[in-house]
Every structure is written in structure tokens, then in C-alpha cells.
Amino acid sequence: MIRLEHLNLVVRDIPETLGFYRAAFPHWWVRGGGESDWYGKVRNWVHFGDDYQYLTFNDDGEGENRDLRGHRLGLAHFAFVTADIDGVARRLAAAGFGIDKEGVEDPYRRNLYFIDPNGYEVEFVQYLSDVPTERNRY
Structure with a gap:
């Protein structure tokens, strides 16, 4: 079995970034963090997640993310x-992050897209069926 353990994201500001992800994942916590040198530039980093998966945020980001x-x-x-x-x-709206766009209407799933403080598009999907052929319709 293979599963995704973490994503490593370069961001501008870790506390601002955590504001978005803490609202989305209230059950996650900062697992650890520190400082490192990345090709001659010092950066802070944190691992935010649970015991099994996490997001890494590195605060040495410069410029703008790609135009989505x-x-x-x-x-x-x-x-x-x-x-x-x-x-x-609701949690993201309370934290100041509105829905960027909604997914297409489908009887077996709902999905919403948000833009985090660094310009990353983050999708959340809720499946309304446990039947794979219904969940995975294209």
C-alpha cells in the first residue's frame, strides 16, 4: 500500500498560513518545527497535521504563486x-476565507475550492455515496 504522507509547501508567513489550515483542520496540531538553511537562505518550518499525515510549511517564499x-x-x-x-x-468563513468556486453539481459528491493565503487552491470534497462507480463518475 502507498499513501500520501505529507505535502511540503513554501509559504510567505507561517502564522498566517496556519490561520487557514487550523480553521479547515481543527483536529490537527503543530507536530514540530525548527529552522534550516535552504541553499543559503535561512527559513523556519513547521509540520502541521496529525499522527499520520501533515503539511509542511516553509516560510522562505518569495513572489506570487502561479496564476490558477x-x-x-x-x-x-x-x-x-x-x-x-x-x-x-463555516470554519473557513469565520476565519475570513470565502469560497473561491464550487464544483459541478453531482448527486454523489459536493466540492468547494478555497484559496489559501499563499495562492494555493485547496479543494474539499464530501462524497455522498460509498459506491465507487457513483463517487468516481466523470
Whole structure:
């Protein structure tokens, strides 16, 4: 079995970034952190997650993230499955983050897209069926 353990994201500001992800994942915590040198530049880093998966945030980001409406190479978005998409949306709205766009209407899933403080598009999806052929319709 292979599963995704973590994503390593370069960000501008760790506390600002944590504001978004703490709202989305209230059950996660800062697992650890420190300072390191990345090719001659000192940066702070934290691991934010639970005992099994996490996000790494490194605060040496410069410039802007790729234009999500464009066609440049790079990360388009990443997604998380939730059992309560309305709860995620409420928590993010309370933290000052509105829905960027909604997914297409589907009887077997709902999905919402948000933009984090660094310009990363983050999708949250709630499946309304446990049947794979219904969940994975294209």
C-alpha cells in the first residue's frame, strides 16, 4: 500500500498560513518545527497535521504563486475528503476565507475550492455515496 504522507509547501508567513489550515483542520496540531538553511537562505518550518499525515510549511517564499487561470506548469490544486463540507466552509468563513468556486453539481459528491493565503487552491470534497462507480463518475 502507498499513501500520501505529507505535502511540503513554501509559504510567505507561517502564522498566517496556519490561520487557514487550523480553521479547515481543527483536529490537527503543530507536530514540530525548527529552522534550516535552504541553499543559503535561512527559513523556519513547521509540520502541521496529525499522527499520520501533515503539511509542511516553509516560510522562505518569495513572489506570487502561479496564476490558477493560466497554463503555466505547477501545482493546480490539492484536495481533502471531509464528512462535513458545510462545517469546513463555516470554519473557513469565520476565519475570513470565502469560497473561491464550487464544483459541478453531482448527486454523489459536493466540492468547494478555497484559496489559501499563499495562492494555493485547496479543494474539499464530501462524497455522498460509498459506491465507487457513483463517487468516481466523470
